[in-house]
Amino acid sequence: MLMRIALSFILAGLGWALVACSPLPESHASSQKLQPTSSQQELLIVFSGNTLGELKPCGCAKEEDQGGIERRMGYLKSVVPEGHALLFVDLGDNFKEPTRQGRIKARYLMSAMARMGYDAVTLGDRDLLYGNEFLKKQEGLPWLTSNMRIKGMDPPRYRIQTYDNGLKVAVLAVADPDLFYVSGHSQITMQDPATAVRDLLPEIAQGGQPDVVVLLTHMERKKALKLVDIDGVDVVINGHIEDESDTIDMQAVRKGQKVFAQAAPLGQKMGELRVTVYGEKKTYEHRMVRLDSKIPDDAGMTALHDEYNQEIEALFFETLKAKRAKDxxxxxxxxxxxxxxxxxxxxxxxxxxxxxxxxxxxxxxxxxxxxxxxxxxxxxxxxxxxxxxxxxxxxxxxxxxxxxxxxxxxxxxxxxxxxxxxxxxxxxxxxxxxxxxxxxxxxxxxxxx
Ligand code: HEC
Ligand code: HEC
Ligand code: HEC
Ligand code: HEC
CATH class of the missing domain: 1.10.1130.10 (Flavocytochrome C3; Chain A)
Structure with missing residues (x-):
């Protein structure tokens, strides 16, 4: 019995240490919280991104054994504290390779994310890998883009969420046109990100000033950091990944009453940004949660992954015939x-x-x-x-x-x-x-x- 208590204590200690190690200097500075008052309202923003088709980690190395849809759902069900005003978003770059297997994976990932109940999903350059027709067929995903027009799709340019605690939150999403033109997407037209946001904010304010304005960005970190300066924007969360070996700087940055955060690579960690609003003032706490083996797998997602596995197995046997016929x-x-x-x-x-x-x-x-x-x-x-x-x-x-x-x-x-x-x-x-x-x-x- 004693052993058991000691062990779980150590494990709990480890969990905390991991969180504390994640790059997060600003947030801890802000954790000396002001005393709760009746005028204080909280918003919890949970974010993922840069998944690159990673449905489940391969398990080759313990250090890299993080992420996957089973743990993402497990995290949502058992780690995210209940009773919060919750904004759940993704920063884009969900897909990886233009292959048949890549496409099958993409389909399962979209279906998993539709079940997770996102509020907004940013369109990144990788998300157009299989074209707009493919995206249109994936149901239940709240794509959001404030600076892009896509042939045949009509995603909203912003979203307004109102919560039981009275908070009103506006969400916008912009991507860097340079990423798209380089990869030759012909079915889209894009506007300069900052201009698009500045044009939309007055329109949003007409329906009543939001308490928090969250801007989701899909671009290089240094470009996204500049958008924090746009008047009226409180929170910028950025995503974009070059390839699976891309090391992403996940350090959060405070700028006065504003904050910048960054999604982890390969869906390995979930970002949490707790925004506390005291009238005109806002404070932020930020942490990145590792989706490692300490996070429970969700049974529904395991079943979905098994289905994916079966489809890949069927595809494997289908391609054997051609391989057998070869020299x-x-x-x-x-x-x-x-x-x-x-x-x-x-x-x-x-x-x-x-x-x-x-x-x-x-x-x-x-x-x-x-x-x-x-x-x-x-x-x-x-x-x-x-x-x-x-x-x-x-x-x-x-x-x-x-x-x-x-x-x-x-x-x-x-x-x-x-x-x-x-x-x-x-x-x-x-x-x-x-x-x-x-x-x-x-x-x-x-x-x-
Ligand atoms: C790029 C090459 C590469 C690919 C692709 C790859 N593996 Fe591995 N795998 C390795 C290497 C190398 C190791 C040994 C790692 C080490 O110990 O440093 C390993 C180790 C493992 C182990 C750990 C064995 C143990 O007993 O600790 C498992 C499990 C595994 N791989 C499963 C998979 C699965 C499942 C996939 C496909 C989803 C996969 N691997 C794809 C290279 C690869
Ligand atoms: C994981 C890679 C790897 C595998 C698998 C491997 N080898 Fe080697 N082998 C090496 C390397 C590296 C060297 C050393 C090269 C050097 O530094 O001189 C080597 C050296 C050798 C040598 C020369 C030894 C000497 O005395 O100079 C022989 C013979 C050899 N391997 C045979 C085999 C045989 C047979 C197998 C399979 C049963 C095998 N190797 C599997 C990597 C491998
Ligand atoms: C074709 C792919 C491949 C190549 C090439 C390869 N490895 Fe590996 N290596 C693996 C895989 C896969 C594993 C894990 C196997 C498992 O446990 O299932 C592994 C495991 C190992 C391990 C065991 C790790 C541990 O912690 O016990 C060592 C050591 C190792 N490799 C050394 C080498 C060295 C040295 C070379 C080059 C001379 C080399 N390997 C080349 C695929 C490769
Ligand atoms: C019929 C016997 C025979 C077989 C089969 C054989 N080898 Fe060798 N191997 C030799 C002999 C003999 C040498 C030494 C050749 C020399 O130094 O000129 C040698 C040398 C080597 C060396 C060292 C080369 C060097 O640069 O010194 C490696 C590595 C090696 N063999 C790998 C293999 C591998 C891998 C296989 C299987 C694919 C294999 N051998 C099959 C007989 C064999």
Whole structure:
């Protein structure tokens, strides 16, 4: 019993430490709260963004095991304090790659987000990856854009929310035209972000001055920071991600009575911004909440992810036919051939995790997912490489030839001179997202042979 209490105390301590470590200097300064008064009203803004199709983290590395729709919903149901005036928004860049699998993922992500009950979703450059027709078909998503016109879609330019505590909140959303023209979106027209906001604010005020004006932005951090200065805007929250290795500065910035915050990469953390309004005065508290294994999974979202998995599995089997019909000339000698002459190296390899990389995928029900197979098998999607467990059982796992190159010729007529090339092979798979602690000096000794 005592042990148990001690343990949960430590865990709670850890949770707090993580929150405290997240970059947040301004917020703590403001946590010496004024005493509550009858004129004080609170708004809790919860924000996500930059998801890049990340439905569920891959689990390759504990440090990066954050995010995903199961935990996002789990967080909404059990972490967000109840009874608050809540504004729930997303900063855009939901989709990742223009592939069939990318599109399927996008569909599931949209369906998950529709169930989460967002108040506003910013349109980012990535969100137009599959075109406006695709977006139109995704129901229940409150897209919002104050400076963009999209053919065939008519998202509102702003939103007004009124809450039981009397607060009236206006939400606007702008994106940087430079991001869109670069990626060649032809079905949209855009206005300068600052101009669009300045034009809309008087129109909004005509219906009664809002207590809080929240501007969602989709652009580079430094451009978004400038928009904090627009008269009448209280809160700016920004999103935009270049690619999955983009390190995003999540530091919140206070400017007088105003605040700037930034969405985390890959939906890994949820942002919380607590706005307290005392008449003309406002104070802010900000924190980023890690969606790690301490956050409970939501069963409904797990079921939705299982459905996605089944669809990917079906797609995998569908594409097998075409792969089987292709030229299947042997390219790899395979580890069992190397073993005949390099018994020592083979024994070391067999004890390493490389030799069990395929079993790892089976354990997590992902042995049909192309996004995982490419690093956990030999030569996936390369001529002569892994196709499936049934077709090419001899090419499971990260074999010798993933580091030493295809060596069929060598295994028939051995010649040296290529050993050192293997040192450069690690970076194909040990990339920061999947292996954040990778360092050749510490990793190589674990598999030295
Ligand atoms: C870019 C290459 C790459 C991709 C893609 C990849 N992995 Fe990994 N995976 C790795 C590497 C490298 C490690 C070992 C990380 C380390 O320990 O530093 C690993 C480790 C793992 C582990 C941890 C094994 C353990 O026992 O600790 C799991 C689980 C895993 N991967 C599952 C997946 C799944 C599921 C996918 C697809 C969604 C996937 N991987 C995609 C490279 C990749
Ligand atoms: C084709 C992809 C790939 C290449 C290339 C690769 N690895 Fe790995 N590595 C993996 C995967 C996947 C895992 C995790 C396997 C598992 O546990 O399922 C892993 C795991 C490891 C581990 C175990 C980590 C641990 O903490 O126990 C070490 C060590 C390692 N790799 C070292 C290396 C080194 C050194 C190189 C380059 C010389 C290299 N790897 C090249 C994919 C690769
Ligand atoms: C994860 C990558 C990786 C895998 C998998 C791997 N090797 Fe290596 N191997 C290396 C590296 C790196 C070196 C050392 C290069 C250097 O620094 O000289 C090496 C060295 C060797 C050498 C030369 C050793 C010496 O004494 O100079 C042989 C032989 C060899 N590997 C055979 C194999 C065989 C056989 C397998 C499969 C059973 C295998 N390797 C799997 C990366 C790998
Ligand atoms: C028929 C026996 C035989 C087979 C099969 C074989 N090797 Fe070798 N391997 C040798 C011999 C002999 C050497 C030493 C060649 C030399 O130094 O000229 C060697 C050397 C090597 C080296 C060191 C190269 C260097 O630059 O010194 C590596 C790495 C290697 N083999 C990897 C493999 C891998 C990977 C496989 C399987 C794809 C494999 N070998 C299959 C016999 C074999």
């Amino acid at each position: 299947r000339t042997q390219v790899y000698a395979t580890e069992s051939t190397c073993k005949t002459c390099h018994a020592g190296a083979h024994a070391t390899w067999s004890d390493s995790r490389h030799a069990h990389a395929y079993a790892t995928l089976k354990e997590v029900n992902k042995s049909f997912d192309p996004e995982c197979l490419k690093c956990h098998t030999t030569g996936f999607e390369k001529p002569g490489g892994f196709i499936s467990e049934i077709d090419t059982p001899e090419l499971k796992n990260v074999q010798c030839e993933m580091c030493h190159g295809a060596r069929l010729d060598h295994s028939r007529a051995p010649q040296g001179g290529f050993a050192e090339e293997a040192r450069g092979a690690c970076s194909q798979c040990h990339v920061p997202k999947h292996s954040p602690n990778f360092n050749y000096e510490t990793y190589w000794p674990k598999i030295r042979h």
